[in-house]
Amino acid sequence: MAERKYFGTDGVRGKVGTSPITPDFVLKLGWAAGKVLATQGSRTVLIGKDTRISGYMLESALEAGLAAAGLSAAFTGPMPTPAIAYLTRTFRAEAGIVISASHNPYYDNGIKFFSTQGTKLPDDVEEAIEAMLEQPMDCVESAELGRASRIKDAAGRYIEFCKSTFPAHLSLENYKIVVDCANGATYHIAPNVMRELGAEVIEIGTSPNGVNINEKCGATDIKSLQDKVLEVKADVGLAYDGDGDxxxxxxxxxxxxxxxxxxxxxxxxxxRAGSLKGGVVGTLMSNMSLELALKQLAIPFVRANVGDRYVLEKMQEHQWGLGGENSGHIIISDKNTTGDGIIASLAVLAAMVQHKLSLNELASAVKLFPQVLINVRFAGGANPLESEAVKTVARNVEEKLAGKGRILLRKSGTEPLIRVMVECEDGELAQQCAEEIAEVVRNS
Structure with a gap:
C-alpha cells in the first residue's frame, strides 16, 4: 500500500482551519474525489455531517469541488455515519461522504468516504484521489456542472431502517430508557427510534449548538448518563458518540x-438463535474476560489491530459476521456495513426483552478484568521493545500471569511513547506487573 499524504485509517481528519481541514483544501478534495468517482453511473454523491459548526463551511466547499468535476451533491443534513453508509447503498450513489470527527471535540473535523456499497473506499481509490490532488484543478463545461439537492426524508428513512432490525414480535413498552446523543448526529434519530418501538424515553445530549458535541456527554463521558439513569430509575441508558457509530x-x-x-x-x-456467522473479531485491547466467556460457549475469537477498519478487514478475511471494540464500535455485518451504535443498542435491547432479563444480568457473564495502562515516554531513536531486557521482563511477567492474564506492549503511532498494558483478574497483580515492565522500558 502506498504511503498516504492525507488519508488516515478513517478518512482525512484534523483541526479546523489547519491543513488539511481548510476550505480551499476541502474544495480541492471534493474536486479530486469527483474526478476519480465520476467513472460510474449516477453522478450523485451523498453528503452527511454531524452537528459541528464547521460542517456548514465544509459541506459547501465539498459541493463546489464536486460540481466543478461534474458531480451532483445530495445533502442529508446532520446524520449518523452509519446512516450515510446505508443511504449511499439505497440511493445507488457514486459515493457517500460524512463530515465528522466522530468522538473528537468540536474544533476538529474530518472527511470520510463510503463506496457505492456503503463500505470504506478501497485503498486503490483513496490512492487515486491522493494522486488527483497533485494535479491542477480544472472545471467541466457549464452544461456539465453538478447540482445540489437536499434529501428531505433522510432521517425518516434511517429511523425505519433501524426499527426494521428489531424483531417485529417484540416491543419496548414498559421500558424506561435514557438516551444520550452526545449533542451529535443521533440527536433527532435515536430517541425517535426508541419511542416508536414503544419505550418511554428521557433525552440528554440532544440540544446541539455547533460547539457542544461530545462535551461532557455521550459515549466518551457517561457520568451524566449514569446520574440520570439512577435519578429517573430507568431500565437502561444508551450513550452514542458524536457521529453515532x-x-x-x-x-x-x-x-x-x-x-x-x-x-x-x-x-x-x-x-442461541442459530444466526451466528463464524466467530467474533475483537482487538488487541479487547478484555481477556471477553475471550474466556466466548471460549466457554465454543465461539471462535480473533484479535485485530485497534481501529474499526482493521476489525472489518479481519471479519471479511474470516467471513465472520460480528466484530467490535471495547470503545463501543460494534459491526453486525448482516445489518449494516459499518459500526452502528443504534443498531447495536437495539440488538441488546431485543435480548433484554426476549429473555425478560436486565442489562446487568446479561452483562454479568463478562466480568471485566482490571486493565492497567502505563505510557512510558522515550527519547526516540532505538525502539525499547527491541531490547533484550524488555523481552526478558515480558517473558517473566507472562510466566507469573500463567494464562490468567495477558500483557500488551506497543509503540504509539503518534507520539514517542511505549504503551504498557497488563490485564488480569487480580488488579493488584496487574498494577505490580505493569510497573515492573514500565521500569525496565524506562531504563532501556
Whole structure:
C-alpha cells in the first residue's frame, strides 16, 4: 500500500482551519474525489455531517469541488455515519461522504468516504484521489456542472431502517430508557427510534449548538448518563458518540457496560438463535474476560489491530459476521456495513426483552478484568521493545500471569511513547506487573 499524504485509517481528519481541514483544501478534495468517482453511473454523491459548526463551511466547499468535476451533491443534513453508509447503498450513489470527527471535540473535523456499497473506499481509490490532488484543478463545461439537492426524508428513512432490525414480535413498552446523543448526529434519530418501538424515553445530549458535541456527554463521558439513569430509575441508558457509530450502555444500577460486554451479549444471542456467522473479531485491547466467556460457549475469537477498519478487514478475511471494540464500535455485518451504535443498542435491547432479563444480568457473564495502562515516554531513536531486557521482563511477567492474564506492549503511532498494558483478574497483580515492565522500558 502506498504511503498516504492525507488519508488516515478513517478518512482525512484534523483541526479546523489547519491543513488539511481548510476550505480551499476541502474544495480541492471534493474536486479530486469527483474526478476519480465520476467513472460510474449516477453522478450523485451523498453528503452527511454531524452537528459541528464547521460542517456548514465544509459541506459547501465539498459541493463546489464536486460540481466543478461534474458531480451532483445530495445533502442529508446532520446524520449518523452509519446512516450515510446505508443511504449511499439505497440511493445507488457514486459515493457517500460524512463530515465528522466522530468522538473528537468540536474544533476538529474530518472527511470520510463510503463506496457505492456503503463500505470504506478501497485503498486503490483513496490512492487515486491522493494522486488527483497533485494535479491542477480544472472545471467541466457549464452544461456539465453538478447540482445540489437536499434529501428531505433522510432521517425518516434511517429511523425505519433501524426499527426494521428489531424483531417485529417484540416491543419496548414498559421500558424506561435514557438516551444520550452526545449533542451529535443521533440527536433527532435515536430517541425517535426508541419511542416508536414503544419505550418511554428521557433525552440528554440532544440540544446541539455547533460547539457542544461530545462535551461532557455521550459515549466518551457517561457520568451524566449514569446520574440520570439512577435519578429517573430507568431500565437502561444508551450513550452514542458524536457521529453515532459507537455505543456504551449503562445498566439500571448505573454500571457501565462497554463494547466488549455488548459484543458478547450480541454474540451469545446470535448463537442461541442459530444466526451466528463464524466467530467474533475483537482487538488487541479487547478484555481477556471477553475471550474466556466466548471460549466457554465454543465461539471462535480473533484479535485485530485497534481501529474499526482493521476489525472489518479481519471479519471479511474470516467471513465472520460480528466484530467490535471495547470503545463501543460494534459491526453486525448482516445489518449494516459499518459500526452502528443504534443498531447495536437495539440488538441488546431485543435480548433484554426476549429473555425478560436486565442489562446487568446479561452483562454479568463478562466480568471485566482490571486493565492497567502505563505510557512510558522515550527519547526516540532505538525502539525499547527491541531490547533484550524488555523481552526478558515480558517473558517473566507472562510466566507469573500463567494464562490468567495477558500483557500488551506497543509503540504509539503518534507520539514517542511505549504503551504498557497488563490485564488480569487480580488488579493488584496487574498494577505490580505493569510497573515492573514500565521500569525496565524506562531504563532501556
Amino acid at each position: 459507537r455505543l456504551i450502555m449503562v445498566d439500571h444500577l448505573g454500571n457501565k457496560v462497554d463494547g466488549d460486554q455488548i459484543l458478547f451479549i450480541i454474540a451469545r444471542e446470535a448463537l
